[in-house]
Amino acid sequence: MTQVNAHAAIDAAVHKAAEASSFWAESSISVRAALLRSLADTLEAHKADLVVIADEETHLGSARLTGEIARTAFQLRGFAEHLEAGAAHKRVVDEAIAGAPPAGRPQLTRVLRAIGPVAMFSASNFPFAFSVLGGDTASALAAGCPVVVKAHSGHPRLSTAVYELARQVLLAQKLPEGVLTLVEGASRGAGGYLVQHPEIKAVAFTGSYQGGTALWRLANERQFPIPFFGELGSINPLVALPEALEADSQNLANTLAGSMTMGCGQFCTSPGVIVVLKGESTERFILQLSDSLKPLQTHAMLTPSMRQGFEHASSVVAEHAQTLLVGTAGAGPAPRLYRTDAQSFIASSQLREEMFGPAAVIVEAANLAEVEHVLGAIGGTLTTTLWGANDDTPANRSLVRTAERVSGRVLFKGVPTGVAVCAAQNHGGPWPSSTAPQTTSVGYAALERFLRPVALQDAPAWAQG
Structure with missing residues (x-):
């Protein structure tokens, strides 16, 4: 035309x-x-x-x-x-x-x-x-x-x-x-x-x-x-605290792997950043997540240009972070998992770009204050998920306030993929989401x-x- x-x-x-x-x-x-x-x-x-x-x-x-x-x-x-x-x-x-x-x-x-x-x-x-x-x-x-x-x-x-x-x-x-x-x-x-x-x-x-x-x-x-x-769109950070990982890391890893690859990762709420604290439970969780992702095959992406965009975004992240996993390729791209530290993530805008597909960056923080700095660096996002922030403590209250400042929806359980249609729902968030x-x-x-x-x-x- x-x-x-x-x-x-x-x-x-x-x-x-x-x-x-x-x-x-x-x-x-x-x-x-x-x-x-x-x-x-x-x-x-x-x-x-x-x-x-x-x-x-x-x-x-x-x-x-x-x-x-x-x-x-x-x-x-x-x-x-x-x-x-x-x-x-x-x-x-x-x-x-x-x-x-x-x-x-x-x-x-x-x-x-x-x-x-x-x-x-x-x-x-x-x-x-x-x-x-x-x-x-x-x-x-x-x-x-x-x-x-x-x-x-x-x-x-x-x-x-x-x-x-x-x-x-x-x-x-x-x-x-x-x-x-x-x-x-x-x-x-x-x-x-x-x-x-x-x-x-x-x-x-x-x-x-x-x-x-x-x-x-x-x-x-x-x-x-x-x-x-x-x-x-959004990169939807998911914070996995030791309290949650020590209780049920294998099931959480399986759930997260499914969320990352659902629809070949082509969801605006797909979790693209996983924020963790240093520790044994975190290392175990990362291994479990990698193992859960390895056998998963994705279907073809919606358009060739989206596949090209995903491959380009992934290659940029790979230049600035450690590659933990490139999984099994199917009709769609292989799932990918990358790892970096909080300071590198905060300093590098390339690590904060959306990979619209089955991939995520694991960001390792030294403490909860650094977790909040990571969320602040992300800026506006549709969702932030907080696993393990259930107890009423000053640290958790501060973390929740930070999540609310940058997000349209804050989850304490589950994963962000899947947006219920109801009166209380909010699907939006601060710029640029x-x-x-x-x-x-x-x-x-x-x-x-x-x-x-x-x-x-x-x-x-x-x-x-």
Whole structure:
């Protein structure tokens, strides 16, 4: 597709979204909820055919993809339920008080209004849950915002198939086509054109730091800048303290190996840095982790360019750290494990780059203070996991506070891969893990991104709905 044709296609899609914007913003809860539930139903009804297409394009396997459809349908229905509970129509009312300020005031009603058409950039690694009908689309639709989906080049046939199913649902419910539109085959330049389109009022993005920050800059360079909700990846440090390792190191090693290689390591929450303290339990754990990783084979990565990116990032880390393991190669790359000390890690930015694949760096610290310095050097991250920080001690309190400063989610058990869709979830974090650390892209609070508060002063009752 030429640039002229791509821009024309974007213009047409955005124009339809703009035409539907007022209708969808003013639509009833029941109409929005019915659409979300019907989209979930149609995904499940066509699950078998969709999984075949998705596996051909992504190599993620039918079991993983079937589970992802279940998650996507679950969150579509969840947003419908959350919408019915009043999430998009919360009001705060302060009645008028006679007299002069500060005690006196007019009547004020704080309401939430849909922000307008949203450009949604699909992710490569979740072809259902972060794509055409994924969480960003579901949350924006629930908020009353039309969505223009930028299909991902890693699964174009699947994107078209899912969108066509969604379009049939819109037709069946007699809804405007512009409530959900799709832009196919758009280049990076066309993606920038979409972000800067004057009728787009917000952007939701899940992807790489490089691509996300480029689009974020374009969103802020517009004549009228717009919110850019970008989730840009993360290295997700996991701190394994001796207390945890002495109790159950073998099971923890097995669990961590599975998390590192899940989906060929192509998860934004994949643990990429393992922070440990010197000691016998740590040395035993490192051997157990290496042994657990050795026989594991990964499937092919999502795209050749991702494989190239992983190999390059791994080679850079290998130049600055000790290589402990290069495991068994399968259809995908062999798992890798590297080791360095805390001071080297803090001093070398190359060791803090994300390896988007089945690899991690073990960082050995001398004490808990040094562990905190390691976390501080990482900066913003989606998750930090703290194994063994369960006792209420001053040292653990300090460690948790540090983890909270740099993370959107802090775990005390388990591994960060697997992000539950619920009201309490937070999937975001300080820069550079996301561009809007006060928001989440997973969970029902995600729809708050696409609602703008308005205070109505002395308004008639009909205007306060």
